[in-house]
Amino acid sequence: MKSLHIYMLVFGLFMQSVASSQIQSVSLQASGLTCSMCSRAIYKSLKKLPSVAKVQEDIAHSSYHIQFKDAQKVSLADLKKAVLDAGFSVAWMEVKANFNNVEVANDSALQLDDFTFFFVDIQKQKLNGERKLLILDKDYLLEKDRKKYAGTYESKTAATDGDRIFHVTLPQS
Amino acid sequence: MKKFIKYGSLWVMIVFYFNGIRAQELFVFSEPASNMPAKSLGIRASNWLMYNNRGNMLNYQFIPELMWGVNKNLMIHLDGFFTNQGGNFHAVGAGTYAKYRIYSADAVNRHFRMAVYGRLSLNNSVIFQQEIDLTRNNTGYALGLIATQLLHRQAISATIGFNQAYNNGSENKFPPGQAEQAMNFSLSTGRLIFPKEYISYKQTNLNLMLELSGQHLIGDNKNFIDLAPAVQFIFNSQTRLDVGYKFQLYSDMQRVAPNGFMIRMEHLLFNVF
Known part of the structure; x- marks a missing residue:
């Protein structure tokens, strides 16, 4: 099983596309809350992260739009931890980036800043302009939504680095 | 028993009344299973103004x-316990309370959570009632379980806890023959009145709460049930003002001051540590 993982990683690297752009912003929705005091706790928790420049909140939908001082230092794991530390969970998290003719397909790996994103459940296509990537890994998506995808990738690709390697799909917008 | 059925059906009515409206779980007379944010500090000042059954005196307790x-x-x-018992305002004890969240299932605008709690209290006031109250009158400990369900727009929270009381220091012994152990329970629900729509953290929130609480003395087989409506303002999504009125629905145990007001200010400091 381990050799299969290594094979898939090598295969993944072979298929890898390097996007010239950086992560522009991250949006996330928190779950498990309704009150504004709870929402403000998440806001404050996200705001104190050193890489975060600005957080725009949508209290009614418990969602946050996060812009960064330096995209190179972005940690998606820190964003997730900030929500958990405030006492809640991440319902979904989307990474926004600009693409210029980047070819992606299922199981292909995309290098963006320090991150590697493996694509799941998409048609082979070229990404152009501003696109969002929905993260599918555990604790980054509601469990009931994650289960729709989990079976399709967990046996195939080895995402071993919880902070740098993620599975993503292209959300229907 | 009839009384229990009466109050039980009252509770069912309350729960149905609250169905379908946005509820809150920052309860006034009980703790929800949810915790405050990590690394934050809360400062709370609770003022209890209870009518004394023994005379017309108002019992004042500051916590x-x-x-x-x-x-x-x-x-x-x-927490620290202060009272005007005996005519002069003075400290009677201190306590500590810890709550640990053991289960959490979150979805958008809903969650089910469970927590265990423990309390340890020291108190040196005179014991002149059968009710065991570890925040105002008794030395002892409590252990319990809290379950809170936030479902769409309704929150219901239930608490069950065991209380053990001891002598209040060497001078104020626990009255012999009186039950030293009790089970406490509470059922709480809350409702957001304002704002109708969240736009900003600066909007003042107005919540209405209704809480049912009671105690069963183990051994004595005595009980009380209280009902406590409360109004809660939250300013700037950071400062709380609670005003509640607690009154006895039923009791067959001796209690000194079961009815009265509680006025509390609470301020939350985020990311302090």
């Missing part, structure tokens, strides 16, 4: 409290 969110699962309170 300052520091609350610390250690991590996402653990929070710790430290």
